[in-house]
Amino acid sequence: MKKVISLISIASVALLLAGCSSSASATNLDANAFSKKVSESGVVALDVRTPGEFMVGHIQGAINIDVEGTQFETEIAKLDKKATYAVYCHSGRRSGIAVTAMHHDGFTSIFNLTNGIVDWQANNLPLATS
Numbered sequence: 001m002k003k004v005i006s007l008i009s010i011a012s013v014a015l016l017l018a019g020c021s022s023s024a025s026a027t028n029l030d031a032n033a034f035s036k037k038v039s040e041s042g043v044v045a046l047d048v049r050t051p052g053e054f055m056v057g058h059i060q061g062a063i064n065i066d067v068e069g070t071q072f073e074t075e076i077a078k079l080d081k082k083a084t085y086a087v088y089c090h091s092g093r094r095s096g097i098a099v100t101a102m103h104h105d106g107f108t109s110i111f112n113l114t115n116g117i118v119d120w121q122a123n124n125l126p127l128a129t130s
Contacts, residue, residue: 025103057127
């Protein structure tokens with residue numbers, strides 16, 4: 001009986017921890033899969049870095065909303081919650097924060113660049129500067 005209770009406890013904790021991960025709010029993609037995703041029709045590339053980082057280089061066609069800026073919640077509230085978003089930052093930390101916030105705000109189709117623009121550049125994928 002103790003073993004059954006222990007197994008149930010372990011399973012409950014595992015489910016609880018799984019519910020806390022960002023994978024519940026977005027599909028994580030590596031740079032090559034993310035590149036394919038942003039090239040799909042209707043997908044909005046969302047750069048959540050600072051405007052300065054965005055100006056240095058960003059994915060072609062991306063929009064910039066700084067996840068750590070004071071207007072992030074206001075700006076994402078203006079977006080179409082039914083659209084598909086491909087979200088990225090420098091290393092993946094800020095995009096993880098952004099996709100979690102977006103998920104909580106009702107966005108349903110979100111993809112996250114797992115290791116950020118660093119991974120994108122490591123795969124020699126192009127950046128725009130204008």
